[in-house]
Amino acid sequence: MRRLFRLVGREPSAAEDVRAEMDAHLALKIDALVREGWDPAAAEAEARRRFGTRAPLERATAVAAAATRRRQRWTAGLDLWSSDFRQALRSLRRAPGFTVTAVLILALGIGASLAVLAVAERLLVAPLPFADPDRLVVLFEGMPNGNIRPVSYPTLRDWEAESPGIESMAYVPGTTVGWRRESGTETILSAFPTPNFFATLGARPQLGRTLTPADDAEGHRAAVLTDAFWRRRLGADPGIVGQTLVLTDGVVTVVGVMGPGFRVPAWADIYVPLSSAPATLREEIARRGNHADSQVIARLAAGTSVETAAAGMKVVAGRLADTYPDDLAGWTEVGVASLRSFLLDPASFGMRGLSSPARTMLLFLGAVALVLAIACANVACLTLVRGQSRRRELGVRSALGAGRGALIRRLMMESTMVAALGAGFGVALAGGLIALLQRRVPDILPRLGEVRIDPLMIALTVGLGALAAVASGLVPALRATPRSLADLVKSGARDTDTGGQIRVQRGLVVLQLGLAVTLAVAATLLVRSFVRVLDTPMGFTPDGLVTLTITPDHARYPTAASTIALYRHLSEEISRLPGVDGVAITNHIPGAGASYPTALVIDDNPSDDPSQRRVANFRTVSPEYFQVMGIPVVRGRVYGDADLSAPNDGLVVNQALADQYWPGQNPIGRRLTVFRSARWLPDFGTPITGAVIGVVGDVRHFGPEAAAPSEVYLPYTWNPWAWTGMVVRGRDPRRLIDPVWRAVSAVDPDLPAVSGANRNIGVFASIMAETRAPRRMVMQVAGAVALAALLLAIVGLYGVMAYQVGLRRRELGIRAALGAGHREILRLVMGEGLRLASAGIGLGLVGGFMAASLLRTLVFGVSVRDLASFAVVPVVLFAVAGVAVYRHARRASRVEPASVLKVD
């Protein structure tokens, strides 16, 4: 008997209600008095008298009554929702197939979206873990035409002296150092920042402290570790602070560990004060001509923009260019870029070899949005079908007085519950995915380690869940509820709204197919581009090669001569090993990403225009290099042992250089000047002039995705490099790793040795594969996603066809009764199904085309005219759809007219 709303007429206000109550009380009182024998009029007067003044009473009571009303309304609302909730729960439990399927699909869509969104948020939106991160910038020497290069240390000191708009600057050079452990010596990358580095960034360590100017002043050999180094090489030892690391040039004491988000510069393992850097490094950076292996971080003054700072520094740079024309002619500007944009897309700053997280994220975001859309469309289809089969139930409810709003509310409650469950599982899935990524490929994206399930994620989940609920539930709810009583009466045996329902279903299926095809085409394009990258010839024979890098301690090999002797000794020892077909020395191993450019003087004509940079890779190699690597000699000859003794008049270049400076002509005999580039030697920068004696084939030094650079090769003895790479050719490279290492250790046990985590030595092919791991992962994920999307879409098509055939049994039976043969019906149904599939595929191809144009800007090797990719997906999909459709068509053609005509 609980009537919480009185819908008859207007609901009385609280005040009216109280008055009515008082009146009622009075009436009862009067009755009682009359029964006692009072005269009615007198009774009334007496009753009123006894009651007292009503007005203040009424007012007070009215206030309380109003409050009660509000509570009741709220409780009533709650009751309504709770009853809807319970009903929805019951209804979903009665249809486990639908519920489980829908929840799973949404969980997939939402989970994937969540994972990607969480990572994207960390990467693109969340502030960097530094104090006031928007004021942090990176600085470069710049030219008016946009060329940039790393700053040299002397130039930076000059900038520091006068830097309008910039509060502080820090210079961070780095080099490999040897780290002695019981298992041998490993190489690590050490940064040697200037004293104000950590202060400029304002980053807080997770353990211990950062380096301070006091460390530099006192010559304190302190070291701060990065989180990645601490986890991977030291097992995240919590007591690491205070312990020492034995480096080849001395012992350092660990004073702190940085947090997981700190990756500036991206290559650094540890940070040691510049004052404690190896002497060779300190000498190198003192040269104004040294523009390698360093980064400059700066903090803008409060309120200064990047443009203002750049304009201010331009004056300073211009003046310096006039003062030091040898190095700085033409470099009259200072490139200023926000640290965030640099970290997101280092490739666009000429930092080749570093992947671009921003682009990868965009790819993922696009894919995931499509997946979510497909998941919602799929569930919408399922819901629609389910709504159709509940028409009777809904019709009964409607007849019993449930308004359309109430019915829609009930159905939306079901959709919301499914979406909520899906979102719940989705969060678990996202958490799992992220944990998996963090463990397997922690370096693939910066700040991946920071991604957690936090309140923002929960908020995102709720948002996505709500989106999914509406996207998958609203239209089906609207369609499933009869619009009016007339609608209801008309249905009954024949579902007259079938036409509309079918149209929506068809639309959804076409949409799903379209989205899935777009995804599939995009994924195929990615896969093919990746394969193309793999297949691109590097210019040498990568199979059968073992490569290693040796970094000698120049305190023990201080001269060029001693270094040359070491390299030669190593080479001889290794070549003596069984199974070794050849050994060669090279300063840089192709594909590893390291190189050094030297300026060129062509034909003895120094270029007057400094903006026309004539550079080529400076390569020092042993005579056997070309043969061991399998690089063809195109013209002339390469070096022999005779050339090793002293610089003579001959230089070897590659085809790219010849084509660049002497296109279409014979380069042999042309004159060329290069400049010694081994920075650790005092003769750095001195010229070597000669005539071209040979041209060799191009090598894709920067990897298969970049064009082959111009290169000049010199015998390593003319300008020995501070470290060396060695390439060893053998039939079974994997078996060579141990013997080669032992040979190296035998020559000098202090040379950085092999360890599992290191990439100092390895089979070249595997190393290459490793560096492609991120790209491969993207491709695999794209493939998996596309496959899942296609599956979903096909299942959607299948389900809808099945349902529609079921719906049209009567019609088909009648057709059969009227003489339509099996084949005709078959053709009819198949025709419809294939039309649907074609529409979807067509839509998908358009989408795929758009995706291809987008991908082309993001990923190397994607061609819009890659017809094969565009053709493969539709063909496969059409075939599968055809099979699905055929099955149903057959079933449809078997409908017995008699069985159908009997019903209703």
Added chain:
Amino acid sequence: MARLDLLQGTLDVLILKTLSPGPRHGYAIATWVSEQTGGVLLVEEGALYPALHRLEKRGLLESEWGLSENNRKAKYYRLTAAGRVELRAETKLWERYSAAVASILQPSGG
């Protein structure tokens, strides 16, 4: 005014107790209390209705319009589950209070 305060608290618990056997309308509550106490406690109608609405606001009572014994419209009140809990608690409190007062007013033991 102090007496009114005391009465307010007492009135609430009396109302709750009156409604414990079943729903009643306001007039019936007033007459029942006076009958049960032999006329000692007279519920002032002016105090009754504010008390009823206060209790309803607190969620201890529910109200509903109905018909009285002689076919007149009347607003019936009844206890909610929360009201029953409150009644039990108040009763215990009242018993302890009256026992404490009585123990002081008793002649001392010895």
